[in-house]
Amino acid sequence: MDVIVIGGGIAGVATAYHLRAAGHRVCVVERHATVAQGATYGHGGTVLPTPLDVWFGPTFMASRQNAKNGVVNRIGFNGAARQFVKQLGALQEPDAFARQFGRLRPLIEASRDALADVEARFGLEFEQVSGLLHLVRSEQEWEQTQPALDLLRQYEVPHQVLTPDECAAFEHSVRTEPEFAGGVLFDQERTGNSPLFTKLIKQTLDTQGGVQFMLGSEVSAIRLEGQRAAVELAPRPGSAARSREVDVIHADAVVVAAGHGSLALLERLGLRLPLHPLRMHTLVAPIAHEECAPHVAIVDAVKRIGISRMNHRLRIAGGAVLQGAGQIDKPLGEAVTKEAFALLGQATHDWIPGAARISAAMPWEGVKLLSPDGLPVIGNALHPRLFVNVGHGPAGWGLAYGAGKLVADLLSGQSPNLPDDTLAALRADRFQ
Numbered sequence: 001m002d003v004i005v006i007g008g009g010i011a012g013v014a015t016a017y018h019l020r021a022a023g024h025r026v027c028v029v030e031r032h033a034t035v036a037q038g039a040t041y042g043h044g045g046t047v048l049p050t051p052l053d054v055w056f057g058p059t060f061m062a063s064r065q066n067a068k069n070g071v072v073n074r075i076g077f078n079g080a081a082r083q084f085v086k087q088l089g090a091l092q093e094p095d096a097f098a099r100q101f102g103r104l105r106p107l108i109e110a111s112r113d114a115l116a117d118v119e120a121r122f123g124l125e126f127e128q129v130s131g132l133l134h135l136v137r138s139e140q141e142w143e144q145t146q147p148a149l150d151l152l153r154q155y156e157v158p159h160q161v162l163t164p165d166e167c168a169a170f171e172h173s174v175r176t177e178p179e180f181a182g183g184v185l186f187d188q189e190r191t192g193n194s195p196l197f198t199k200l201i202k203q204t205l206d207t208q209g210g211v212q213f214m215l216g217s218e219v220s221a222i223r224l225e226g227q228r229a230a231v232e233l234a235p236r237p238g239s240a241a242r243s244r245e246v247d248v249i250h251a252d253a254v255v256v257a258a259g260h261g262s263l264a265l266l267e268r269l270g271l272r273l274p275l276h277p278l279r280m281h282t283l284v285a286p287i288a289h290e291e292c293a294p295h296v297a298i299v300d301a302v303k304r305i306g307i308s309r310m311n312h313r314l315r316i317a318g319g320a321v322l323q324g325a326g327q328i329d330k331p332l333g334e335a336v337t338k339e340a341f342a343l344l345g346q347a348t349h350d351w352i353p354g355a356a357r358i359s360a361a362m363p364w365e366g367v368k369l370l371s372p373d374g375l376p377v378i379g380n381a382l383h384p385r386l387f388v389n390v391g392h393g394p395a396g397w398g399l400a401y402g403a404g405k406l407v408a409d410l411l412s413g414q415s416p417n418l419p420d421d422t423l424a425a426l427r428a429d430r431f432q
């Protein structure tokens with residue numbers, strides 16, 4: 001089949017990879033001049049999520065204070081945002097959390113296998129570093145992490161629960177004063193550079209052929225026509241004066257993997273997904289003192305701030321801002337932006353003082369989509385020739401290869417190797 005994939009982030013490129021592997025001809029349409037310029041660029045580095053990484057469950061936004069939960073609530077956020085928080089809040093209940101993580105887990109394992117296969121084939125170097133150390137501040141927060149630790153044991157995820165002294169003995173850069181509650185070490189999990197990985201996969205697809213990248217082209221609308229589908233391209237700057245004709249590309253199927261841009265395209269077709277855009281922040285800071293720098297990634301488990309090492313720099317990601325969905329395209333305002341970046345700087349100082357030169361850090365902000373039940377939306381929607389792959393929240397880098405394989409299987413009429421309840425929990429129509 002001829003398939004158009006809208007979006008050249010990790011989700012779109014991974015989907016193109018699997019569609020090509022399944023024998024389809026693929027065209028990726030990306031509005032930027034190159035791939036990996038959206039949320040994929042801002043990633044925190046964690047490859048595959050554990051129950052401690054997902055953005056739902058007992059610890060996620062458990063406190064109302066920004067400084068404690070790591071999410072800045074922008075004053076005046078609207079009713080839809082409140083409803084979104086309420087729905088996510090239902091997953092703070094340990095049994096609901098366990099059930100929902102149980103539905104996601106087969107996709108995580110499928111992604112692990114698919115990623116291992118890609119790496120074995122191409123031997124890619126993307127600044128991989130082994131080891132993640134999640135750190136928890138207070139005894140109360142430690143209590144709240146217990147349901148996640150139960151899931152780690154239940155699913156036999158390799159990990160070690162460490163006392164503060166053991167954390168510091170393992171990772172010399174972690175300070176022990178003031179006291180903190182403890183840590184969880186994943187020595188087999190990894191961090192990596194998601195935009196670099198995405199670009200390397202694009203290069204392999206360029207070399208092998210079968211995937212065309214239309215860069216610098218924005219899709220303005222999707223058309224669904226009987227057994228065919230098509231996309232309309234927005235006029236390029238300067239071209240509107242010359243022609244009123246709309247550029248249309250026809251195909252047998254369209255996959256929407258356009259991150260935040262997906263919502264408007266789908267809404268125009270009548271599909272309103274209740275995914276919420278969160279503005280996220282990263283700092284890329286030079287290492288200040290090598291002897292103070294960590295050799296594994298450090299994660300502030302409750303604030304969900306990840307600090308990963310990439311050669312001679314530290315990437316610090318988090319500082320989510322929750323605001324009304326309609327405000328997401330407007331500037332945040334200096335005070336809120338400052339507050340979000342301050343959370344990143346403070347977490348770095350709290351856990352690994354002296355490691356990073358925050359004053360010299362490169363700031364970045366962007367948007368990631370989170371669903372009110374914490375799971376992405378992957379599968380067929382609205383029309384037999386329309387597929388979506390969006391809303392991966394905090395884990396789109398890791399889940400991309402399992403998600404892309406799922407889309408390719410569904411589009412090719414193959415039975416996906418995932419349980420029915422996982423497939424149902426990922427479908428777009430679950431929100432109806």
Ligand SMILES: Cc1cc2nc3c(=O)[nH]c(=O)nc-3n(C[C@H](O)[C@H](O)[C@H](O)COP(=O)(O)OP(=O)(O)OC[C@H]3O[C@@H](n4cnc5c(N)ncnc54)[C@H](O)[C@@H]3O)c2cc1C
Pocket residue numbers: 006007008009010011012029030031032035036037038039040041042043044045046047048194217218219220257258259260261262265280281282306317318366367368389390391392393394395396397398399
């Ligand atoms: C700060 C931060 C930290 C994160 N940390 C991690 C982590 O540690 N581990 C992890 O697994 N995940 C992490 N994530 C999440 C992960 O980065 C995202 O889930 C993932 O990158 C989403 O990929 P995507 O391809 O769906 O979206 P994007 O990367 O946003 O790509 C969508 C693409 O579609 C294009 N597009 C949009 N509309 C159109 C249109 N109309 N026409 C043409 N092109 C269009 C955009 O230009 C963009 O390039 C993090 C995200 C952020 C922001």
